[in-house]
Amino acid sequence: MGVRPRRALLATTLLSSLVAVSACGGGTADSASGDVTLVVKTFSQFGYDELYKEYEASHPGIKIKEENIGKLGDYTPKLQQWLATGKGAGDVVAIEEGILSQFMAKPDQFVNLLDHGAKELSGNFLPWKWQQASTSDGSKVVGLGTDVGAQGMCYRKDLFEAAGLPTDREAVGRLWPTWDAYLATGKQFKAKTPGAGFYDSTGGVYLNMLMQSGDHTYYDSTNELVIDSNSAVRATWDKSIEMVKAGLSANIEMWSPQWNAGFKNGTFATIPCPSWMLGTIEKQAGPENKGKWDVAKVPGNGAVRGGSFLAVPAQSTHQKEAAELAKFLTSAKGQTAAFKAKNNFPSSPQAIDDPVVQDFKNPYFNDAPVGKIFGESVKALKPVYLGPDNNAIGDRVGNALLAVEQGKLQPDEAWAKAVDDAKRLAK
Amino acid sequence: MVTDLRPRTAPSTPAAGSRPPEQPRPRLRDRISRVEVKWSPYLFIAPFFVIFAVFGLFPLIYTAWVSLHDWDITGAGAFVGLDNYVALFADPDFWNSVVNTLGMLVLSTVPQLLGALVLASLLNQKLRAVTFLRMGVLLPIVTSVAAVGIVFSQIFDRDAGMVNGLLGLVNIDAIDWRADKWSSWTAIATMVNWRWTGYNALIYLAAMQAIPKDLYEAATVDGAGKVRQFWSITVPNIRPAIVFTVIMSTIAGMQLFTEPLIFGQGSFAISGGSLRQFQTVSMYMFEKAFRDFDYGYGSAVAWMIFLLITLLGVVNFLITRRSR
Numbered sequence: 001m002g003v004r005p006r007r008a009l010l011a012t013t014l015l016s017s018l019v020a021v022s023a024c025g026g027g028t029a030d031s032a033s034g035d036v037t038l039v040v041k042t043f044s045q046f047g048y049d050e051l052y053k054e055y056e057a058s059h060p061g062i063k064i065k066e067e068n069i070g071k072l073g074d075y076t077p078k079l080q081q082w083l084a085t086g087k088g089a090g091d092v093v094a095i096e097e098g099i100l101s102q103f104m105a106k107p108d109q110f111v112n113l114l115d116h117g118a119k120e121l122s123g124n125f126l127p128w129k130w131q132q133a134s135t136s137d138g139s140k141v142v143g144l145g146t147d148v149g150a151q152g153m154c155y156r157k158d159l160f161e162a163a164g165l166p167t168d169r170e171a172v173g174r175l176w177p178t179w180d181a182y183l184a185t186g187k188q189f190k191a192k193t194p195g196a197g198f199y200d201s202t203g204g205v206y207l208n209m210l211m212q213s214g215d216h217t218y219y220d221s222t223n224e225l226v227i228d229s230n231s232a233v234r235a236t237w238d239k240s241i242e243m244v245k246a247g248l249s250a251n252i253e254m255w256s257p258q259w260n261a262g263f264k265n266g267t268f269a270t271i272p273c274p275s276w277m278l279g280t281i282e283k284q285a286g287p288e289n290k291g292k293w294d295v296a297k298v299p300g301n302g303a304v305r306g307g308s309f310l311a312v313p314a315q316s317t318h319q320k321e322a323a324e325l326a327k328f329l330t331s332a333k334g335q336t337a338a339f340k341a342k343n344n345f346p347s348s349p350q351a352i353d354d355p356v357v358q359d360f361k362n363p364y365f366n367d368a369p370v371g372k373i374f375g376e377s378v379k380a381l382k383p384v385y386l387g388p389d390n391n392a393i394g395d396r397v398g399n400a401l402l403a404v405e406q407g408k409l410q411p412d413e414a415w416a417k418a419v420d421d422a423k424r425l426a427k
Numbered sequence: 428m429v430t431d432l433r434p435r436t437a438p439s440t441p442a443a444g445s446r447p448p449e450q451p452r453p454r455l456r457d458r459i460s461r462v463e464v465k466w467s468p469y470l471f472i473a474p475f476f477v478i479f480a481v482f483g484l485f486p487l488i489y490t491a492w493v494s495l496h497d498w499d500i501t502g503a504g505a506f507v508g509l510d511n512y513v514a515l516f517a518d519p520d521f522w523n524s525v526v527n528t529l530g531m532l533v534l535s536t537v538p539q540l541l542g543a544l545v546l547a548s549l550l551n552q553k554l555r556a557v558t559f560l561r562m563g564v565l566l567p568i569v570t571s572v573a574a575v576g577i578v579f580s581q582i583f584d585r586d587a588g589m590v591n592g593l594l595g596l597v598n599i600d601a602i603d604w605r606a607d608k609w610s611s612w613t614a615i616a617t618m619v620n621w622r623w624t625g626y627n628a629l630i631y632l633a634a635m636q637a638i639p640k641d642l643y644e645a646a647t648v649d650g651a652g653k654v655r656q657f658w659s660i661t662v663p664n665i666r667p668a669i670v671f672t673v674i675m676s677t678i679a680g681m682q683l684f685t686e687p688l689i690f691g692q693g694s695f696a697i698s699g700g701s702l703r704q705f706q707t708v709s710m711y712m713f714e715k716a717f718r719d720f721d722y723g724y725g726s727a728v729a730w731m732i733f734l735l736i737t738l739l740g741v742v743n744f745l746i747t748r749r750s751r
Binding site: 071073074267402 | 580581584586587606692695698719720
């Protein structure tokens with residue numbers, strides 16, 4: 001009997017070796033013909049399929065393989081592991097802005113893109129986007145910007161109609177100049193349509209408001225944890241609680257199966273949608289719901305939520321080729337193509353002003369002029385500094401909000417718990 | 428001990444150099460064969476011990492070594508002695524996960540084994556298509572854990588789940604299965620029970636078939652009913668099988684991981700609910716080691732799981748032994 005309990009540890013080892021095995025899957029391999037295979041690691045949807053084909057056609061001898069992980073939450077630990085162990089990261093990796101600062105702390109894990117002629121590209125990106133992935137002395141550029149999470153508010157036309165609200169996107173946008181007005185609209189909606197939630201879950205709305213509420217959130221620019229002293233965070237929390245109390249939430253966690261199904265079934269009427277989410281909505285709601293979802297302007301002043309970078313890990317065995325590919329994918333042309341494919345909104349001013357983007361109408365969303373809507377949100381933009389454990393703290397605050405939605409904690413208890421969890425995590 | 432039963436070669440007589448030169452050869456062969464006889468049994472059993480050492484003993488010891496360090500993803504940091512364990516003992520999230528694991532362990536093991544007992548005694552009767560039925564109870568074990576997790580997560584869904592639908596028929600309000608400890612534990616224990624009851628039933632069935640029929644005949648003559656026979660003959664006679672299943676389910680229950688992970692939602696599912704309602708110790712270990720990359724702390728959690736299982740094993744053993 002004494003022998004059996006070792007299984008706990010055996011399981012541990014197996015788990016870790018499993019992780020290790022899956023982490024090793026991404027190495028680059030040259031085929032016999034001397035071709036170079038570049039492995040690109042992404043999460044969610046980057047919309048690069050067409051660009052890969054084009055690049056392969058114009059660069060004979062280069063093959064591109066994208067390895068995608070659906071959820072950012074699953075991708076992040078893998079990426080950390082690949083980079084720390086020096087194995088498995090492939091040749092080009094996507095880095096989301098919320099996890100960028102922890103990688104910026106170890107710039108040696110990445111190829112300095114300035115060594116590969118990135119300097120002259122700085123004008124191709126919004127200045128703050130360029131800054132985010134540069135070291136503070138400017139001697140090193142770790143990543144090149146892909147998209148910015150330009151904000152819109154997606155809404156279900158049929159549900160708005162049932163609630164007696166306007167359905168035209170201009171008029172809908174005028175309903176909510178501020179988040180307070182959004183809250184008021186929500187109350188109106190719930191009075192008429194109690195069966196559906198006004199939005200999916202409070203976590204998303206909270207995050208949106210937070211990203212509009214100043215130049216930093218949980219951390220100040222010296223990476224000091226300020227979650228309980230930054231009044232903007234608390235104010236955003238309180239506003240979110242007000243919405244929970246008004247019963248606006250459908251209480252469906254983001255990225256859960258019910259959330260996916262909710263787009264199809266009309267379980268909720270609005271969802272703050274960063275540009276990259278349009279692809280998700282289209283995929284989940286399916287062709288039969290074409291035209292039911294539309295995009296209006298987001299309450300408050302412009303905000304970003306999300307947005308990514310491409311970097312070349314120092315462990316890549318084809319750094320030169322990888323850097324060229326990253327430059328190609330993040331060029332104004334590449335960003336425009338990704339926008340057309342998955343509505344990932346460009347971070348390149350040239351691409352933003354490109355008529356292709358400006359005049360782009362998304363047929364799935366009633367030909368909504370998403371290029372214009374998101375473009376306006378980006379212009380009003382102030383960059384927000386996100387510290388090292390930003391996303392992990394966000395997870396904990398999200399859980400606390402969820403507990404309030406479930407009625408398991410009083411708002412004050414939940415806030416205290418979120419702060420406490422954040423402090424324990426960051427210590 | 429190994430005994431060499433072959434006749435020994437006569438000790439070579441060191442006669443004068445008149446002997447032919449092949450004299451040393453049989454000697455060498457002899458020595459080889461003696462070594463072979465002495466050591467080959469060890470060689471035959473070596474694979475198990477080598478594999479155990481590589482995959483069992485080494486990780487066990489290495490995990491203990493890691494747990495004494497401030498060990499993050501970049502490798503070994505400072506030696507911190509028992510600091511990780513001290514922090515662990517003061518960590519409410521850890522104790523919460525221990526309580527959750529034990530709660531789900533009770534909710535899954537007890538009904539599972541009782542159900543298996545009943546099922547086995549039913550299958551031990553003269554039934555039509557008995558082989559078909561016996562194979563049938565094994566089906567759930569063939570299903571992948573992930574599939575079980577996904578399907579049952581839908582069955583226990585708050586808005587569109589089958590269980591809430593059925594409860595609605597008798598006018599019981601929909602239950603948010605993930606929001607409370609009792610409800611999430613019930614849902615997860617149901618998955619475990621569904622999957623393992625048949626397996627345990629077959630083990631009991633095998634043990635029951637080894638019970639001599641005359642015991643039952645004698646009992647019938649003495650006027651004992653079916654129920655009395657079950658408790659006084661069947662159960663005592665399959666005690667070794669019961670002890671085995673109790674210990675095996677305890678070990679499995681202490682390592683519960685996949686079902687609660689899939690039952691969780693969103694991108695932070697490893698937390699097992701908004702307030703960690705159903706986060707098990709294994710999940711907590713995984714969160715610490717592979718999400719926060721605190722390998723030292725994660726290893727300390729792993730060792731605590733090991734110690735807890737040992738402790739529970741001993742308790743199990745003592746209880747089942749005394750109740751003879």
